[in-house]
Amino acid sequence: MSEQTLVIATRNSGKLIELCELLSDLPFTLRDLNSFPLIESVEEAGETFAENASVKARAYAQQTQFITLADDSGLEVSALGGAPGVRSARYAGDGASDAQRTNKLLAELSRQSSGDRRARFVSAVAIANPAGLILSVSIGVCEGRIANAPRGQNGFGYDPVFIPNGYDKSFGELSAEVKNEISHRARALKGTLNFLRSLTAASGDG
Numbered sequence: 005m006s007e008q009t010l011v012i013a014t015r016n017s018g019k020l021i022e023l024c025e026l027l028s029d030l031p032f033t034l035r036d037l038n039s040f041p042l043i044e045s046v047e048e049a050g051e052t053f054a055e056n057a058s059v060k061a062r063a064y065a066q067q068t069q070f071i072t073l074a075d076d077s078g079l080e081v082s083a084l085g086g087a088p089g090v091r092s093a094r095y096a097g098d099g100a101s102d103a104q105r106t107n108k109l110l111a112e113l114s115r116q117s118s119g120d121r122r123a124r125f126v127s128a129v130a131i132a133n134p135a136g137l138i139l140s141v142s143i144g145v146c147e148g149r150i151a152n153a154p155r156g157q158n159g160f161g162y163d164p165v166f167i168p169n170g171y172d173k174s175f176g177e178l179s180a181e182v183k184n185e186i187s188h189r190a191r192a193l194k195g196t197l198n199f200l201r202s203l204t205a206a207s208g209d210g
Contacts (some may be wrong), residue, residue, distance in 0.1 A: 007033045008204065011040075013064040013074035018160025019189075023075065026184055026193050031204050035070070043067040053077060053090060053128035054141050061132035069134040071203070073196070077127035077189060079162045081150060083120040084112055092162070106154055106165055113150060121150045125166060125188035129196045140199040144191030159183065 010032035012023050020036050027034060037043065046063040050056040053076040060074035078092030088095035088109065096104040113121065124147045131140040147169045154164035156176025164176030168186055175183055184190050 007031050009033045009035055009070045010200070011064060011068050011070045011072040012036045013060045013072050016160070019075065022160075022180070022184070022187075022189060023073070023193075025180065026190055027073075027197070027200075030197065030200055032200070037064065040068050048076065048090070050076075050090065053126055054130070054143065056090060057128040057130035058132070058138050058141060061130035062136045062138060065132035065134050066136045071134070071139075072132050073129060073200075074132070075127055075129050075189060075192070077125065077192075079109075079166065080124050080126060081109070081113065082122040083116040083118050084109075087112075102161055103154075106162055109150070109162065110153070110165065123148055123150050123166060125162075127188040127192040129189070129192040131196060131199060139203075140196055142192045142195035144188040144193070146186060146188040146191065 008031070010027070010030070012020060012034055014020050014023070015037050024034055043064065044067065046060050048056040048060065050059055056076035057074045060076065061072050064074065065072035076090070078089055080086045080089050092105070096108045124145055127144045129142045130138055132138050148167050151165045151167050151174055154176065155174040156164050158177065158180065159175045164174050167174050171178065175187070
């Protein structure tokens with residue numbers, strides 16, 4: 005039986021590497037959006053991570069005509085009222101680098117008098133079929149705190165300033181193996197992995 009194709013709805017190289025590692029044991033041929041240069045980008049205008057993930061999964065599944073996995077994730081900082089939240093990727097403006105977004109976050113947090121550095125990463129993972137039907141949505145959360153300065157070179161995004169609870173190292177310092185056990189994205193994918201396995205099992209029944 006030939007492998008099914010699963011489209012990973014991202015062009016973010018860091019996210020793509022992480023997702024491919026987490027999905028590596030599934031019997032799917034993984035393709036990202038760079039494999040489909042003519043498809044139209046999807047605006048992420050939802051108010052929640054689940055809304056954005058679902059919108060992306062549905063739109064890209066319909067355009068590519070393959071089962072599509074879309075992730076929307078971000079950082080919620082308690083002292084900033086949950087910001088940057090769903091605007092995590094655009095926190096310092098469109099086209100800003102990871103370092104610029106991180107520096108803005110640290111600057112905003114330094115102006116808060118509470119001293120509260122609690123934060124959490126949230127990930128929503130949605131699966132859609134080529135008809136645009138949402139088949140699965142899973143949410144994962146990783147609680148932690150914001151470091152005083154970036155630490156480590158691993159990961160991407162806000163990883164160098166996020167220290168998960170139970171650890172004294174940031175995501176930027178932890179190995180990919182450790183991060184992939186505890187991260188918000190890994191937790192969201194746990195339910196998704198079971199669903200994808202059921203899809204492949206069902207396709208092989210006949």
